[in-house]
Amino acid sequence: MIRPATPVALIAHVALRGMAGVAVLLAAVLTGVILGETPLPWATVWAALANNLWGAGLPVDPIDQGIIWSYRVPRTLVAAGCGAGLALAGVVLQALVRNALADPYLLGVSAGASTGAVAVTIMGVGAGAIGISGGAFLGAALAFGLVAALARAAGGGPAHMVLAGIAGSQLFNALTSFFIAKSANAEQARGIMFWLLGNLSGVRWPDVTLALPVAVLGFFACLWHARALDAFSFGSDAASSLGIAVRRVQIVLIGAVTLMTATMVSLVGSIGFVGLVIPHAARFLVGPRHGRLIPAAALAGAVFLIAADVVSRMLIPGQVVPIGVVTALVGAPGFALILVRGRVRG
């Protein structure tokens, strides 16, 4: 690996990479805003953005303006935040659990968040005091706690964590179905099932103000611990003997993962495979060191989910396919590839 020799060169190197990443992200967001069910010309999109960002006062049809600014822009930004957040959650869980198959979906965190969100929405748990995101966070934290405790009781190895996660996912998915069957009317049930498969249709600006800060916060929390995550490569004993405060790092990072997963699930439902496949794709591109892997995975996750959202809107004309269906259609073959590669390497 080529390294910059001086601190100044290092800062320049990091700044250049950072700007390149931001440029790619902006290009992806712009593409996500331009493409959609209703074809809109470039000039209209540009005028609508200019009007809203710096009051350019250009003439735009108010309906087009509404589609772009109130609908496509927040939707694309939330897709970017969710993609980045879920990919980061996958990177962190794979490093801490030391299992290539770990991700928020497989470890039951997403299922727990769904259960929490559903409990709040249709059963009125918390009497309006905690909100959907709060319910999702509590559900996710509870699920992860249970899964971790079960894995520990079973012997505590990386394989046990995944097995416990499968059990946890099944339990919380069953609870979600139970809550829906018990309390929801037919229309609610249909809406919730659609939401559970992942859906960005209902996303508006207030969701952006939740998704983006959480994604950015999670990103910096992970990046701050990049070296600690590297130290987990040889297990938590090795990390400890390399000077990592294992317990503290685990609590902070699992907290960040739970927060990111819960926020994203409460906004757009439970989207599978992003947390699993994107980290591996990013590893393939930039290697296993977390200093590079974390920015790469966050960027790849954001771009991937924007692309998946565009595809979900355009796949069947006049109908929106749940985004979870799109990510699974790409993710399942990706998952198969990981399994096969794992066998070759093992």
Next chain:
Amino acid sequence: MRIRAEGLGWSARGRAIVEGITLEVASGETLGLIGPNGSGKSTLLKLFAGIAARARGSVSLDGTTLSGMSRRDIARRIAFVEQQAQTAEALSVRDAVELGRTPWLSPLAPFGAEDAAICQEALARVGMEAMANRSWTTLSGGERQRVHIARALAQRPQVMLLDEPTNHLDIHHQLSLLRLVSELPVTVVIALHDLNQALGCDRLAVMEGGRLAALGPPREVLTPERLARIFRVGARVLTDPADGATQFRFHCLEDQP
């Protein structure tokens, strides 16, 4: 750096694996840890490293107990080479050695030219510099062991704890590793299975059933009676006519010659 254990103990599922270990290793000394399988050597090393949860007793470095130090401060002083630490990550040899710099770095003090030089030197000391870009997964057991040693050297520790480091190594690398360890100006605690190799240590601690059975210079500790009782082997001492050095020749107790 002087390392002292006071009443060290550790239990798993209510059964004591290590019990009542009190000993001190002087600065620069090499202490060999020997004992049959399951006698508690690996656990004792983990206790020395301060990474075993729910440990009893205390470990101190030059009079300061580990429990009063941060993990980072401990890792700047103690390097620990576990037995068979593995990874599924596609790390290169250099990546693995650079992990040794972890306790010296922070997000605000990133890896620099000096760290790179320390890692390069560590790679050279174990003869792995030509393989620096090889992937971990392609290495043999012996090569992995040498990378772990290089990682520990890159930590620039004052105390090194090694758990059967000569496992998986061919005879050439066993001997060069033991020479490397004995030349290091640091305090060393090393678990060994080969009793002839253990003769090269300054002192030996003999473990039996989790307890310290004997402690002292190798030739005083490794008496034929003790070898028969603890290791269940017969032993005769042979002298090399070339330099007068002694070696054990072992045989099964059932086959008395």
